[in-house]
Each structure stands twice: as structure tokens, then as C-alpha cells.
Amino acid sequence: MPPVNLSALPSALRDLLPVELQSAATHRLAKRGDQLFKQRGKPVQMFFVAEGEVVFQRVGIQGETVVLQRVQHGFVAEASLQSPRYHCEAVMTSPGSIFAIPIDGLRNGLLSDSLFAARWINMLNQELKRLRTQCERLSLVGVKDRVLHLIETEGKDGRLMLRASLKSIAAEIGVTHEALYRTLAAMEKQGLLQRSDVELRIQQRRTL
Amino acid sequence: MPPVNLSALPSALRDLLPVELQSAATHRLAKRGDQLFKQRGKPVQMFFVAEGEVVFQRVGIQGETVVLQRVQHGFVAEASLQSPRYHCEAVMTSPGSIFAIPIDGLRNGLLSDSLFAARWINMLNQELKRLRTQCERLSLVGVKDRVLHLIETEGKDGRLMLRASLKSIAAEIGVTHEALYRTLAAMEKQGLLQRSDVELRIQQRRTL
DNA sequence: CGTACTTTTGAATCGCATCAAATCTGGTGG
DNA sequence: CCACCAGATTTGATGCGATTCAAAAGTACG
Numbered sequence: 001m002p003p004v005n006l007s008a009l010p011s012a013l014r015d016l017l018p019v020e021l022q023s024a025a026t027h028r029l030a031k032r033g034d035q036l037f038k039q040r041g042k043p044v045q046m047f048f049v050a051e052g053e054v055v056f057q058r059v060g061i062q063g064e065t066v067v068l069q070r071v072q073h074g075f076v077a078e079a080s081l082q083s084p085r086y087h088c089e090a091v092m093t094s095p096g097s098i099f100a101i102p103i104d105g106l107r108n109g110l111l112s113d114s115l116f117a118a119r120w121i122n123m124l125n126q127e128l129k130r131l132r133t134q135c136e137r138l139s140l141v142g143v144k145d146r147v148l149h150l151i152e153t154e155g156k157d158g159r160l161m162l163r164a165s166l167k168s169i170a171a172e173i174g175v176t177h178e179a180l181y182r183t184l185a186a187m188e189k190q191g192l193l194q195r196s197d198v199e200l201r202i203q204q205r206r207t208l
Numbered sequence: 209m210p211p212v213n214l215s216a217l218p219s220a221l222r223d224l225l226p227v228e229l230q231s232a233a234t235h236r237l238a239k240r241g242d243q244l245f246k247q248r249g250k251p252v253q254m255f256f257v258a259e260g261e262v263v264f265q266r267v268g269i270q271g272e273t274v275v276l277q278r279v280q281h282g283f284v285a286e287a288s289l290q291s292p293r294y295h296c297e298a299v300m301t302s303p304g305s306i307f308a309i310p311i312d313g314l315r316n317g318l319l320s321d322s323l324f325a326a327r328w329i330n331m332l333n334q335e336l337k338r339l340r341t342q343c344e345r346l347s348l349v350g351v352k353d354r355v356l357h358l359i360e361t362e363g364k365d366g367r368l369m370l371r372a373s374l375k376s377i378a379a380e381i382g383v384t385h386e387a388l389y390r391t392l393a394a395m396e397k398q399g400l401l402q403r404s405d406v407e408l409r410i411q412q413r414r415t416l
Numbered sequence: 417c418g419t420a421c422t423t424t425t426g427a428a429t430c431g432c433a434t435c436a437a438a439t440c441t442g443g444t445g446g
Numbered sequence: 447c448c449a450c451c452a453g454a455t456t457t458g459a460t461g462c463g464a465t466t467c468a469a470a471a472g473t474a475c476g
Binding site for chain 2: 083112120121125127134135138
């Protein structure tokens, strides 16, 4: 992977990382199916997804895969900063653009730059909240409620941009893709929802 | 709340916090139903549960409560370090022992003590992993699989200590308490599980 | 133009939510 | 110490909705 033209860095990275880490970053274009790292592999780089989608998944005993997280823009496996091994694997589900930062440099930077450490903690806190929200969503009964919750929490103004397939969304909200397709169709028929190629939009009731 | 006799601090706190923050900690005994903080309240203290159980929950639109997290030993709402408001409420579900640390002191400490910041990041990373595991659990189909997953991931050697009611466990794994009771009974009848007042134990198959 | 994947619809089964009600438990106050 | 109450535990009956298995049509990509 080549070193990065600094001006090409996503603003999320430029605002977060100290300059010395920005220069240490490398970049690559990844295609669908590429594996960023394997379960039980040793972390040497921290990956940041700028474009495309990465799923963070674990392979169960019967070989079934459970999606733990989808990432379209952000770090993958921040929690593995000091882990000797990955506890999950990361795979591209759509072609994309990936930045990588050496983990030891990251660790040093966090120790030597306390403002950077504070920003990093902030990022982890946001991630914690996002995960708690996801747990909340998975606790809801019924596909419909989960869809609405997803649009309300991950979308903006009742609109959820579709950056990935509905199938991967189905996995994320913990239902089969068949159930999701059927529920979306039913909701649209009831006028609760509008679908397009690029987004899901909650149909606002005019009078409350 | 009185200041704390330093030697009474849980070791988890003594290993994590700088001494100046340890002296700033206060302590209280809380009883069932006590509310540590309210949804939308302003965070001024960071709470650490040493004994008893706290649930971290959000009240939904129809007034139903969703349990986001149960804490028996650890920080509650670490993610609210820089939040202007809590996005959830925290309630004791059993009497317990609570330590409180002033949030501004915590923020200052994280900025001035980089080793402390590194330990804090470590703690957040562990919490992230725990939450991802919980999402994984909630994605499983069937109460039985969730129970087994819970015992495997939160227990030790196939034994899960019951620090709280089965009902609160049911909420945590996202099923009704009736379904949990029935499933446990069925699993016990099939010899998959042993129950006692204090723990659930997976029945090991002798031969694989 | 074929291959792989997503999207879609169908049918059957069944596990779980739901509503109800009884028993048991620990804790409180009289 | 006992009556009482709130909550936990348990069992029962019912119906819906999601999983599962199957198959077809649509779509992207090399």
C-alpha cells in the first residue's frame, strides 16, 4: 500500500489523528470479498473505511456467520488496539476505499499526545452509544419496529440512505432477508414507508 | 456521600484511577429501585458498581422499558464522559454499593495522565467487545441458543453465576421471562443444563 | 453472455409473544 | 410474630409472525 497524499485523507481522520500518524497512513482500494483481517489474526494495522462497506463478523460453531457490525465510514475493530488477536473477521461487502494506520504508532501517539487520546476516547464513546442503540433495536419484537427504529436512529429526518444491500441490513437488524423484504413491502402498501433505490423514507402523518 | 477510605476501594478502581481521583471518590449504599441518574439528566459524576446490580435502560414511546445493559461490577455510562445529557436512565435492581467520581476531575485526569488515559481506553475497548458479544447473542434464533451463548460468554467453565433474577436476564437476552423459564425447564429436563439458586451450569457431554 | 448475488414470492411449520392466573418469596409494618 | 404486599417464578392456552425451505425473476459484473 502506498503512503497517502495527506490532502486525500477523509476529514474524519484529519480531525482525529496527529499529523505524524496521518503521514504514516497508507491507502488501498479494496474489492468485494476482500478480507481486511482474519479471526485470530494478529492486529498490526488499524483500518478506517472511507468508502464501501465492511462487515465485522464472527463464524459460529456450525459455520454460520453472525454479523456484529457494518461499517461504511469509520474504524473497524477499534477495540483490538491492545489485543493480541482479532476475535472477529472483517470482510468487504462492497468495493471501497480503506486507510490503514500502524497500530504501534497509534499506541505511541495515544500515550504522547493527550489531546489525541481525548479525541480517541470520544470516538470510542460514540461507538459505545451506537452499539447500545443496536442492542436496543435487537430487543424490539417484530421486524416492523426494528425497521422503524433503524431509520430513526441511523437515518436523518426519517430518511435512511441505503449504502448497502437490503440483505446486509436484514442481517444487521437480526432477521432473515425474506422477512425484511416482506415487511418492507407490507409497510409500503400501508403507506408507512416509501422505498427508492437509494433510501427508505418514513411516511409522515400529516396530523398528529 | 462521604469520601472513601482508600483501602475500601475495589481493586478494579485502584488499578485504574490515579490516586488523586481515588481520593475524590465518594461512596454510598443504594437500595433496590434507587435511580442513579435520569434520562436527559446532566452527568456530573461517573458511577461504579461494586455490589448489586444496575440496569441501564431507556424508556420507549409507549412507556415500555428496554434494558440496554446490566452492570454488576463496573462503570455505568462510561460513554457519557463528555455528553451534556444522559441518553438512558440507570436504576438499581438490587441493593448494592456504588462509588462515584466527579466527572470534571475524571476529564482532567485523562488529559494530564496519559497512562491513565491508556488504561481508560483499555476499559472502553473491553466494553466494546462485550457489547459486540451481546449483539451477537441477540442475533441468535431461539431462546436456547441465547442461553447457551450467555453461559459460554459471560460464564466461566460452563457456569454462570446468577447475580440477579432470571427475569432481568430474560430482558437482557431479549426474550420474555415466560419463554426463558420454559426454556430453562426444558433444557434441564433434556439434561443439557443444571440449575441451582446461584448458578446455571451446562451439562458437559462426556464423549465428543 | 454467463455467473453470482440480490430481490421477490409462496407455503408450511412452529417457537415465542401475549394474556391469564396460581404459587412462592422476601421484605415491611402493625 | 403474623398479615400483607410486591415482585419473582411457574404453568396454561392461543394466535401470530418469523424461520425455513423452495424457486423464480431481476441485476451487476467480468
